[in-house]
Amino acid sequence: MAKNVGILAMEIYFPPTCVQQEALEAHDGASKGKYTIGLGQDCMAFCTEVEDVISMSLTAVTSLLAKYKIDPKQIGRLEVGSETVIDKSKSIKTFLMQIFEKSGNTDIEGVDSTNACYGGTAALFNCVNWVESRSWDGRYGLVVCTDSAVYAEGPARPTGGAAAIAMLIGPDAPIAFESKFRGSHMSHVYDFYKPNLASEYPVVDGKLSQTCYLMALDTCYKYFCHKYEKLEGKQFSLSDADYFVFHSPYNKLVQKSFARLVFNDFTRNVSSVDDITKEKLGPFSTLTGDESYQSRDLEKASQQVSKPLYDAKVQPTTLIPKQVGNMYTASLYAAFASLIHNKNSELAGQRVVLFSYGSGLTSTMFSLRLHEGQHPFSLSNIATVMNVAGKLKSRHEFSPDKFVETMKLMEHRYGAKDFVTSKDCSLLSPGTYYLTEVDSKYRRYYAMKDGECSTCENGAVANGH
Amino acid sequence: MAKNVGILAMEIYFPPTCVQQEALEAHDGASKGKYTIGLGQDCMAFCTEVEDVISMSLTAVTSLLAKYKIDPKQIGRLEVGSETVIDKSKSIKTFLMQIFEKSGNTDIEGVDSTNACYGGTAALFNCVNWVESRSWDGRYGLVVCTDSAVYAEGPARPTGGAAAIAMLIGPDAPIAFESKFRGSHMSHVYDFYKPNLASEYPVVDGKLSQTCYLMALDTCYKYFCHKYEKLEGKQFSLSDADYFVFHSPYNKLVQKSFARLVFNDFTRNVSSVDDITKEKLGPFSTLTGDESYQSRDLEKASQQVSKPLYDAKVQPTTLIPKQVGNMYTASLYAAFASLIHNKNSELAGQRVVLFSYGSGLTSTMFSLRLHEGQHPFSLSNIATVMNVAGKLKSRHEFSPDKFVETMKLMEHRYGAKDFVTSKDCSLLSPGTYYLTEVDSKYRRYYAMKDGECSTCENGAVANGH
Numbered sequence: 001m002a003k004n005v006g007i008l009a010m011e012i013y014f015p016p017t018c019v020q021q022e023a024l025e026a027h028d029g030a031s032k033g034k035y036t037i038g039l040g041q042d043c044m045a046f047c048t049e050v051e052d053v054i055s056m057s058l059t060a061v062t063s064l065l066a067k068y069k070i071d072p073k074q075i076g077r078l079e080v081g082s083e084t085v086i087d088k089s090k091s092i093k094t095f096l097m098q099i100f101e102k103s104g105n106t107d108i109e110g111v112d113s114t115n116a117c118y119g120g121t122a123a124l125f126n127c128v129n130w131v132e133s134r135s136w137d138g139r140y141g142l143v144v145c146t147d148s149a150v151y152a153e154g155p156a157r158p159t160g161g162a163a164a165i166a167m168l169i170g171p172d173a174p175i176a177f178e179s180k181f182r183g184s185h186m187s188h189v190y191d192f193y194k195p196n197l198a199s200e201y202p203v204v205d206g207k208l209s210q211t212c213y214l215m216a217l218d219t220c221y222k223y224f225c226h227k228y229e230k231l232e233g234k235q236f237s238l239s240d241a242d243y244f245v246f247h248s249p250y251n252k253l254v255q256k257s258f259a260r261l262v263f264n265d266f267t268r269n270v271s272s273v274d275d276i277t278k279e280k281l282g283p284f285s286t287l288t289g290d291e292s293y294q295s296r297d298l299e300k301a302s303q304q305v306s307k308p309l310y311d312a313k314v315q316p317t318t319l320i321p322k323q324v325g326n327m328y329t330a331s332l333y334a335a336f337a338s339l340i341h342n343k344n345s346e347l348a349g350q351r352v353v354l355f356s357y358g359s360g361l362t363s364t365m366f367s368l369r370l371h372e373g374q375h376p377f378s379l380s381n382i383a384t385v386m387n388v389a390g391k392l393k394s395r396h397e398f399s400p401d402k403f404v405e406t407m408k409l410m411e412h413r414y415g416a417k418d419f420v421t422s423k424d425c426s427l428l429s430p431g432t433y434y435l436t437e438v439d440s441k442y443r444r445y446y447a448m449k450d451g452e453c454s455t456c457e458n459g460a461v462a463n464g465h
Numbered sequence: 466m467a468k469n470v471g472i473l474a475m476e477i478y479f480p481p482t483c484v485q486q487e488a489l490e491a492h493d494g495a496s497k498g499k500y501t502i503g504l505g506q507d508c509m510a511f512c513t514e515v516e517d518v519i520s521m522s523l524t525a526v527t528s529l530l531a532k533y534k535i536d537p538k539q540i541g542r543l544e545v546g547s548e549t550v551i552d553k554s555k556s557i558k559t560f561l562m563q564i565f566e567k568s569g570n571t572d573i574e575g576v577d578s579t580n581a582c583y584g585g586t587a588a589l590f591n592c593v594n595w596v597e598s599r600s601w602d603g604r605y606g607l608v609v610c611t612d613s614a615v616y617a618e619g620p621a622r623p624t625g626g627a628a629a630i631a632m633l634i635g636p637d638a639p640i641a642f643e644s645k646f647r648g649s650h651m652s653h654v655y656d657f658y659k660p661n662l663a664s665e666y667p668v669v670d671g672k673l674s675q676t677c678y679l680m681a682l683d684t685c686y687k688y689f690c691h692k693y694e695k696l697e698g699k700q701f702s703l704s705d706a707d708y709f710v711f712h713s714p715y716n717k718l719v720q721k722s723f724a725r726l727v728f729n730d731f732t733r734n735v736s737s738v739d740d741i742t743k744e745k746l747g748p749f750s751t752l753t754g755d756e757s758y759q760s761r762d763l764e765k766a767s768q769q770v771s772k773p774l775y776d777a778k779v780q781p782t783t784l785i786p787k788q789v790g791n792m793y794t795a796s797l798y799a800a801f802a803s804l805i806h807n808k809n810s811e812l813a814g815q816r817v818v819l820f821s822y823g824s825g826l827t828s829t830m831f832s833l834r835l836h837e838g839q840h841p842f843s844l845s846n847i848a849t850v851m852n853v854a855g856k857l858k859s860r861h862e863f864s865p866d867k868f869v870e871t872m873k874l875m876e877h878r879y880g881a882k883d884f885v886t887s888k889d890c891s892l893l894s895p896g897t898y899y900l901t902e903v904d905s906k907y908r909r910y911y912a913m914k915d916g917e918c919s920t921c922e923n924g925a926v927a928n929g930h
Contacts, residue, residue: 001467001599038694078511085553089667090825091580098655107688111580111827115556122576126591129598134466134644135590179599185571186543188562195554195881195907198663202554207626223572362576363479415662442660442668451707453563 006173006368007124008140011064012358012386013056014163014324016395016427018045019403023278024158027400035158038372042252043393044325045162047148049413049421050434053084054095055446056164057146058433061096062448064142064431066168066431067385068376072103076139077130077169079110081120081329083194083358084147090246092146092381095200095444110141117247120145120165120329125364141169147328150407153202159250161325165333174382178351180231181367183223185216188294192359200414210253211293213357214260217388218289220355220365221264237270238262241338241367242350243313247357248321249330254335257355258314259302263292277305308395316342323392332356337386344383348372396427417442426450466827470596471638471833472589473605473842477802477851478791479628481860481892483510484868486714489623492865500623505716509790510627510860512613513871514878514886515899518549519560521629522611523898526561527913531896532850533841537568542595542603542634544575546585546794548659548823549612550812555803557611560909562834575606581657582712583823584631585610587793590829592634593642606634612793615872617666624715626790630798639838639847644815645696646832648688650681657824665879666789675718676758678822679725685820685830686729700713702735703727706832707815708778708804712797712822713786719800722820723779724767728757742770781807788857797821802851809848813837861892882907890914 020043021035022033035041047056059078078100080092091112100108109130113122121145126168127141146164151157191209194202228236238244238261246254266273266281284298290296303310319338321327327334339352347370357363375381389438400407413419418440425434437445485508486500499508510523517841522545530537543565545557556577567571574595578587589824592606611629616622656674659667703709703726709718731738731746749763757763784803786792792799797819804817812835813823822828840846863871878884883905890899893914902910 006600007734066731083554085550086660088550088553088657088662089548089579089581089829090658090660094651094825094827096578097651101652106652106653107648107683109587109590109649109829111578111583111823112553114579115559115576116554118576123575125574125600126594129591129594129600132599133594133597134470134642135594135597135647177599182600183572184574186562186573187566187571188559190555190906190908193555193907195551195555195882197550197553198857219571265756274641339919358576360559362556362559364574417660427601442658454739 001169004129004172004176004371005170007167007175008170009064009068009168009421010340011060011067011166011385012163012320012334012380012388012391013060014045014327014391015047015051015056015061016429017048017398018043018395019398019400020323021158024400024403032273039158040255040322041158042322043324044158044160046150046160046403046406047162047410049409050284050423050425050428052094053082053146053148053164054086054434054444055435056162057092057096057144057166058099058446059431060146060164060166061142061144062433063100063431064168065099070140070168070169072100073105074140075100075105075108075142076137077109077127077141078111079123079127080144080146081123081143082112082146083114083116083119083328085194092144093422096144102121115157115362116358116360117328117331118356118362120333121364124167124169128179128343131170143167144171145329145333146254147330148325150200150410153328154206156206159326161331162329163324163327163330163427165330165337167333174371174377174379176371178367178369181224181228183220183227184364185219185223186362187216191361198415200411209359212292212359212361213253214257216258216299216357216361216363217257217355218264218445220363221261224365227266234238235270237265237272238309238313239272240351241313241353243317245317245332245335245339245352245354246314247355248318248335249331251318251322252319254298254314254321254393255303258310258321259299259306262306262309263298263302264278276349280305286419306441320388337388340379340383341386342386345372345378345380347379394429466634467596468643469637469836470635471597471641471642472632473635473638474529474533474633475847475851476525476532476631477628477785477799477853477856478525478528479510479792479856480512480516480521481894482513482863483508483789484865485862487622489865489868491835503717503858504623505528505720505787506790507621507787508586509623509625511615511625511868511871512627512875514874515596515890515893517551517900518547518611518613518629519557519899519909520633520898521549521627522557522561522565522609523911524633524896525611525629526564526607526609528635531565533633535605535633537565537609538570539604539761540565540570540573540607541602542574542592542606543609544588544592544606545577545609545611546588547577547611548579548581548584548793549737550659555614557609576699580827581823581825582796583821583827585798586821586829589632589634593644596635608632608634610794610798612795614668614791615665615875621669621671624791626792626796628789628792628795628799630795630802632798639836639842639844641834641836643832643834646689646693647829648692649829650683650684650688651827652681655824655927656826663880665876674824677824677826678718679722679758681822681826682722682725682820683729686726689830690733702730702737703774703778704737705816706778706818708782708817709819710782710797710800710804710819711779712785712820713800714791714796716783716787717784718766719779719783721764723775724764724771725769727774728763728767745770746895785853802853805844805848806851807854808839810843810845812844818831818841859894
């Protein structure tokens with residue numbers, strides 16, 4: 001069986017268009033700090049009318065193949081995780097086939113995986129399992145997470161975002177799965193869902209969703225620890241991993257989540273919990289599970305005691321989610337990309353534990369073991385290719401008014417047919433795909449901005465006919 | 466690594482409500498034989514207002530667990546293939562978690578796989594790969610294909626249908642994968658898709674879709690043969706498999722598909738092609754690929770020469786698709802279930818080749834090797850449990866008028882909220898789940914018809930709150 005199967009290479013794309021959360025607060029008449037401190041968010045990326053989840057994923061995949069010099073013929077499986085539905089039957093994966101058909105490679109397994117923000121994790125697990133299975137034909141797998149998170153006007157709107165991430169999967173990876181350390185929790189709830197089919201906006205019960213998230217985290221951590229102890233013959237605690245990466249709808253929930261794990265270690269009475277933590281959390285040891293989710297005092301105390309550990313083990317994972325916003329399926333992997341951006345080759349030999357959550361709900365905690373790897377599949381090269389700092393720096397800030405105006409246009413465009421876009425790709429980097437037209441039969445046409453971008457019509461992706 | 470991984474057990478459910486194609490022909494003013502001979506269909510099942518893809522899958526899974534005496538705690542992975550979207554974010558899998566949460570088992574990986582009629586095959590491959598991977602924890606996988614195929618009034622309407630199939634996955638299976646013999650063809654086309662998000666009906670280009678299907682079949686067969694020859698050191702021909710099972714939108718396309726494979730064997734000049742075939746197909750050997758898809762004479766000649774082989778290798782797979790209609794993701798596996806129903810233990814030792822097609826498009830040809838197996842996981846017991854003859858016999862025929870009336874009601878109900886159904890489960894068998902209510906927040910409530918069905922309210926499935 002193939003060894004050290006995992007992530008060989010990564011690329012991230014997010015729209016260059018964004019709005020500052022501080023400006024949005026003021027615009028919305030929210031109290032100062034509501035979005036920046038209350039939610040813990042700095043900035044939010046969004047698609048304008050020339051971008052969508054298909055164009056973003058075309059950009060991410062094309063860029064990954066080019067920057068790591070991967071021949072499209074070397075891809076044997078391609079899977080997409082997304083909850084942004086443009087078509088209820090035709091997968092995003094089939095749109096991406098345009099890239100591979102040009103090279104004559106159509107023998108590529110995999111479709112789209114869907115359950116809220118968890119689809120990318122499902123796709124990733126499927127791809128890793130494929131490499132470890134008898135079905136593997138020796139070629140690479142490719143996983144794409146792509147989403148545009150938008151909300152109706154109101155309190156949830158600042159928790160939007162948009163991005164696509166592409167990950168190359170194979171053996172001898174610098175980012176290898178420790179597949180036996182894994183705990184999942186799946187349950188039937190209505191915390192966040194999209195039953196209004198004609199609208200892009202979800203139905204959200206924010207309070208319920210936060211409780212579901214924390215309950216899922218507890219349960220996954222319980223199963224994870226149980227499996228670790230069964231296999232390793234010793235207790236697992238937060239000290240056994242170097243970093244913890246969380247699905248990040250907004251940063252405040254990540255802070256609460258890590259604090260919750262510290263509370264878990266305290267109630268499990270693990271040896272690594274220090275005296276200060278025991279003293280501060282002692283008063284909460286008799287709370288029932290339900291009470292503990294509702295207690296603001298516990299939340300405050302646990303965040304306080306966990307702060308040093310949070311700064312060491314979580315803070316390096318928060319850059320992109322705070323700067324780009326919630327990217328749904330891409331959110332967890334953007335947090336992981338932040339870690340690689342910040343620490344790159346220092347991560348060699350370290351263990352990173354990830355928590356993936358998708359409303360509805362599906363959730364898994366899983367473990368990765370990192371190695372420096374061989375160029376081009378090395379942690380340092382992945383950091384170089386992703387160029388997170390450069391991408392963040394070259395963004396264009398929209399005013400809140402212009403952001404709201406864009407959202408209004410996008411509402412009309414969602415599910416619509418028979419229109420052409422402005423084709424204005426002046427804000428996009430060369431190599432970025434963009435939407436040019438949706439015809440009378442809802443067929444979508446994209447082009448790639450070339451180096452010159454005189455007409456922006458070069459590099460048009462042929463329609464499937 | 467686990468050996469002989471594949472399908473251990475199966476259960477099929479289809480609505481008891483159906484309309485005869487002959488009656489529908491007359492009602493629609495179509496020429497006599499248009500649906501029955503032209504499409505090759507006998508009857509079509511459909512959901513009334515108390516059934517949907519969620520209720521059908523609840524029924525199929527509950528029944529499978531009960532009839533094969535599987536403890537819900539023994540399931541470690543559950544995946545759903547479907548293209549019938551009730552919610553764009555919350556997966557059908559999470560609805561099915563209700564069955565497992567009752568037993569305290571929430572540690573179950575997997576979500577929904579989506580691309581038209583191919584999602585079930587993707588889910589099946591993922592589940593088999595999981596059992597063969599390091600992530601496998603020794604428990605069973607469970608794959609569910611569930612769809613309701615409905616079309617707007619017009620020529621495509623008689624190609625509807627509805628069903629759910631559940632398949633238990635594990636090692637030492639009577640229906641084992643020959644994973645190395647597999648060819649896929651994936652491409653970006655708009656032959657059938659669902660871009661009108663508010664409508665349950667697809668946009669269909671029937672002629673294009675049929676050509677795409679046959680082109681995909683050719684390409685998959687080419688890759689399949691190539692891989693077989695590489696591994697086995699000899700040419701593959703139709704004589705190397707005992708049965709061929711096709712995704713069946715309507716039976717006529719299955720007839721054409723098998724004839725197309727015979728034409729492929731002829732052009733490949735394989736030794737098993739007999740002299741009559743060579744003589745009859747000779748005149749078409751100089752056609753280009755495109756011409757060959759358009760030639761009615763070739764279609765006729767190849768169907769004629771392939772008839773004896775079709776009767777032996779394909780006809781035993783056609784019962785359920787002809788009687789129930791297109792079941793989208795469940796269609797291929799309903800065809801396979803027909804084979805087990807017809808031949809059960811006679812299949813031991815035989816090879817069955819399947820062709821899965823999902824518009825958009827994704828397609829794979831793959832191979833299974835069958836063994837009698839050990840009770841309860843034996844071919845004969847699977848046939849007994851599925852009880853296909855009994856289920857077909859106990860159906861209730863609706864008049865075309867009543868069918869059309871039902872479709873009209875369902876159009877209004879699609880994507881709607883805040884209504885209660887009639888809760889009329891008089892036509893349903895005991896153990897069948899049915900929809901009772903969709904509340905003002907779009908939350909869906911189901912109940913199970915019990916043995917008595919006095920109120921039909923017993924066995925209500927708790928809402929996720």
